Structure formats: C-alpha cells, structure tokens
Amino acid sequence: MATVELRFSALPEHVRTARLVAAAVARRAGVDEAVLDEVRLAVGEACSRAVGLHESHDIAAPVRVLLIEDEKKFSIEVGDGVTGDSGTARGAEAEGVAESEAEGEDEMGLAVISGLVDDVEVTAGKDGGLIRMTWPTTTAAVLP
Template identity: 55%
Template sequence: MATVELSFSALPVHVRTARLIVTAVARRSGVAETLLDEVRLAVGEACSRAVEAHALRCPDEPVRLELTGDGRRFEVSVSDSVPADEETGGLPKMAAPEDGFEHAWNDGTAELGLAVIAGLADDVEIAATPKGVQIRMSWPVAETPSP
C-alpha cells in the first residue's frame, strides 16, 4: 500500500475525523479487527496532543499524519510543528489552565498520554526536534491465507 498523507487544522473537532480515516486505512491494510480499537485510541491520543500543542504555539499550522502499510506492519506518524523545548526534556511546553485549557500538559498529562500510546501501539518512537515532535506508532498486519 502506498503512503496516505493527511493534514488537518489544529482543532479538536478534526481529531475524530483523523481517527475514522486511520481506522479505515488500517482495516484496508490488513490490521486485525481486534487491534483496530487500539489503533483508533492511540492515534486519537497523539492527535489530541498535537492539537493542544498547536493551540498554544502555532494555531495556524496543520497537524500531519502519514499512514503506511508495507504488508507486514501498519505505521502511523503524527507530526506537529511545535519546536522541542530544552526545559521540558525535549518535548514542547504545552498549554496551561491559565491559557484557557481545561488541563495542563505540564502537570504530567502529556506523559500520561504518551504512556497510553505506548501501551496501545505495538511499537512507538517519539522524536522531538527543533522543527516539531513526531510520534510514530506501528501494529502488525494480519497474515492473509494464500488462495
């Protein structure tokens, strides 16, 4: 399967659409039905983290997703445009309640979201760079019986 690229405005309402698209592509790529909820939830966590990061630092920049299936693995990369911050150990500073957000990512919520992603995805890589954060997740593709 070729890579599917998706970018969306950094608005919470678009996270649901991203989850639906990723689930459909995962199913088409051969991810087992029993893993689709894990794919949907992990991608939702990663997209929500990116949306909240953008809301504070770069609201006009889109969140980007790349979906790739090579026959053995289904991989999803969620990328934001918020530069890494040395104060937070590489991940960008996130929104705080005084910025108008319901919860503060700096209070440990961001780490909890990353832990949830790590528990749901088969393999996870997080790269924080001066250009932004990329979360790559992958799941195995079910072997299809030969005809």
C-alpha cells in the same frame, strides 16, 4: 508501500475524522480487526496531543498524519509543529502553571499511547515532534 497523508487544522473536532480515516486505512492494510479499536484510540490520543501542543504554543500550521502501509506492517506518524527549541521546558518559565498542566497532560497522553501500542517511537527535532506507531498486518503473520 502505500502512504496516505492527512493534514488538518489544529482543532479538537478534527481528531475524530483522523481516527476514522486511520481505522479505515488500517483495515485496508490488513491490521487485525481485534486491534482496530487500539489503532483508533492511539491515533486519537496522538492527534489530541498534537492539537493541544499547537494550541499551547500558538502554532498555526496543520497537524500532520501519515498512514504508511508496508508489506508486513502498518505505521502511523502524527507530527506536530513544536520544534525542539520551543519545547515545554523553556515555555514553562514564561507560562508558569498553565504550561505545567499542559506538560502533565502531554505525559499522560504518551502513557496511554504506550499502553495501547507495542511499537511506538516519540521524537522531537527542528521540524517538530513526531509519534510513530506501528502494528503488524495479517499478511505478516501469513508470510513464512
């Protein structure tokens, strides 16, 4: 099992780099060429969502991206620093309309990711939020 870890400042201009790195590692891991555009788009959405959450919650910590290569699958985890106790519900009371708009964009981003990735899991906890996306590799199709 090989893992590549990428951390970047929560700035929109770094999302493109994360997409390029994710696609390169996915290709090396054996993800089907026909799916690489979906990988790029999904990672872009997940990273953009994390950047937006960091900006709206004034979090200075970097966005975390793990690219995990397994025998039969390739997974990408995008983590943000928004802990479970600083979620959008509590912030909406203080921020009003701006927070409500950010929440709507957040839901739209998750809907796009769910449309692109068959195996996606979204969690939130004391260490922050996490989107885990998984794709089969071509070696998985070849193995009996």
